[in-house]
Amino acid sequence: MVKKTRRKMVSIAVMVSVLLVAIDTTIVTTxxxxxxxxLSGLKLISxxxxIYLLTTSVTTPIFGKLADxxxxxxxxxxxxxxxxxGSMLSGAAQSMQQLIWFRAFQGIGAGAVMPLTLTIFGDLYTGEERAKMQGLFSSVWGIAGLLGPLAGGLFVDHISWRWIFYINVPVGIAAIGLILVFLHETQIEKTKKNIDYWGAALFTLAMGxxxxxxISGGESYAWNSATIISLFAVAAVFLILFIVVEAKAKEPMLPLSLxxxxxxxxxxxxxxxxxCVLIGVxxxxxxxxxxxxxxxxTSxxxxxxxxxxxxxxxxTLAGQFxxxxxxxxxxxxxxxLITAGSAWLVFIHTGSPYWYFVGIMIVIGFGMGCSSTPLTVLIQSAVGWNMRGAATASNMFSRSLGQTVGIAVFGTVFNNALNKYVQSHIPGGWQGGDISNALMSPGANIPASVLEQLRHGMAQSLHLIFILGFAxxxxxxxASFMLPAHSKVLAQQQAD
Structure with missing residues (x-):
């Protein structure tokens, strides 16, 4: 007798797992x-x-294909x-170096959780139900954004920072137990699997x-340094080799047909x-x-x-409508809405009221919610079961890569603009990196004229970031106008 999957229990299990991964960033920040x-090592804090972002990004497509x-x-x-x-090891870390390595390990696991949650939803629910579940998925991220800082503060103040990692252990074990008991798959083919080892290795080297x-360009190394140029060349070479291998592989890790x-x-x-816009804001x-x-x-x-x-x-509303x-x-x-919120951000100034910023976040957040749900449903509707994991993972990877590229580009533009302004307007050996510290230190003995110049330089540099985000x-x-019409989506779903 074939056991039947309990959708509700499986959904609870994957949502709990998503909550663990989603809350991890905000709770660690606090x-x-x-x-x-x-542990010391302030210079290693970033x-x-x-490293968590890097390993999560690289492994997401790999796990997506393995799930197929x-x-x-x-x-x-x-x-x-x-x-x-990875959480257990991170909680036991005795140095910043150890914590970084263990966070990398933790990120590898997160690379499986995020895309497979959406893939499992794609398997268990029909098109319209799937859209509603995307809203629930997004709600978990919202809850994580609220609970993370609060939970982190409580653990740090009353127990130990190590428990921000240890708390994942019992919850993660419970999620594994629910999946073991209540998820029963029937579509797995009992044939020999051709694992694309070369594709996975080349992709890891290229994307890594x-x-x-x-992540390190403009920070640890100058953009025109030999190290950065060499790594760009390495990434290009391995990416070309990856494409060649994927074109010939029987079961490509990232099917080029996608x-x-x-x-x-x-x-x-x-x-x-x-x-890109989201990380900048x-x-x-x-x-x-x-x-x-x-x-x-806090404010x-x-x-x-x-x-x-x-x-x-x-x-949630997008999934329903x-x-x-x-x-x-x-x-x-x-x-x-994302464009409108970004445009609003361009017009803020130092005299803008606080509610402007709240309004901007509401508009952009509402836009992200309306955009993310149909995108995931569209992607899963375009492929069959045997490619749904890879297709979903490709979208998760593109979002993660967007944040990584965005923060790198914004960081470079911001630092260059700020340093250029300081060098041309403010005497006395100021560096761009000193400005925020000076402006946030009320007791600092800084002449009023210099302080005003610092504020102007910071505002000008940030405005440049907001203009870039608007662009x-x-x-x-x-790009959203390139998406297919609704009738074509329905036709594809019926074909599947």
Whole structure:
């Protein structure tokens, strides 16, 4: 007798796993000052986050393809297990170097959890139900954005920062147990699997080199340094080899046929661009609020919080209405809102009221929610079961890559603009990196004329970032018009 999958219990299990992964970034951010105090290594703090992003990005497509070959259940359990082990090791770290390595291990597990959650939803639910589940998926991210800082603060203040990692262990084990008991797959073919080892290795080397360049370029190494140029060359060579191997592989890790689909190409392009805008707003709007308006970190965090409500709300509504008004129309509407929020951001100034920033986050968050749900449903509707994991993972990867590229480009533009302004307007050996510290130190003995110049330089540099973000949002809107019409989506779903 074939056991029947319990959809509700499986959905709970994958949602819990997503919550663990989603909350991990915000909870670690809150605890980092205390971690640095105990483990030292302030200069390595950015790598605690960057290495997690790098390993998650690289492994996402690999796990997506493995799920198509061996089934969702075994690969999902494997990913959660890696994440749990990485959490245990991170909690036990005795130095910043150890923590960075263990975070890398944790990121590998996260690379399986995110795409497979959406893939499992794609398997368990029909098209319209799937759209509604995307809203629930987005709600988990919103909850994580709210709970992460609070939970991190409670653990740090009352127990130990190590418990921000240890808490993942019992919850992760419970999720594994639910999947083991309640998820039963029937579509796995009992044939010999041809694993694309060469494709996976070449992809890892190519993307690892590229992402390392994007993360460390302009920070650890100058963009024109031999190290950065060499890594760019390595990434290009291995990417070309990867494409050659994938064209000949029996079971390619990232099937090139995916990119023949206009649905997948357009959806991934929109996801990539929207993620660029998102990371720019999330990183640089708090800088404006804290350094130019003089608000606290808590105040800037509260300004960002409305996105945690707007995104899941919009995603839920999009899942309910996209089959009435059309997938393309819903995604385009989301892109319009992202563009509108980005345009609003361009017009802020040092005298702008606080509610402007709250409003901007609501508009952009609502746009992201309206955009993300139809994109995922469109991609999963364009392929069959045996390629759904790889297709979903390609979208998750494009979003992750968008954030990585975005923060690298914005960081380079911001630092160059700020340093150029300082060198030409402010005497006395100031460096761009000193400005935020000076502006956030009320007791600093800085002449009023210099302080005003510092504020002007910071505002000018941040405005340049917001203008660039607005330009990218326009490209996002244009890319959304490349999406297929709703009738074509329905036809594809019926064919599947």
């Amino acid at each position: 605890a980092m000052p205390n971690i640095v105090k105990q 790598w605690v986050f960057a 070959l061996f089934g969702r259940k075994s690969i999902f359990i494997f990913g959660v297990a890696l994440f749990v082990i 080199s590229l992402l390392y360049v994007l 990119f023949k689909s206009s649905v997948i190409v357009a959806s991934n392009a929109v996801g990539f661009m929207a993620s 999330n990183v640089y709007l708090p800088v404006w609020i804290q350094t130019l308006l003089g608000h606290s970190a 800037s965090g509260l300004a960002l919080m409305p996105m945690s409500f707007a995104w899941p709300l919009a995603s 996209m089959y009435r008004v059309g997938s393309k129309a819903t995604a385009v509407f989301g892109a319009v 990218i949002s326009i490209v996002t809107l244009l």
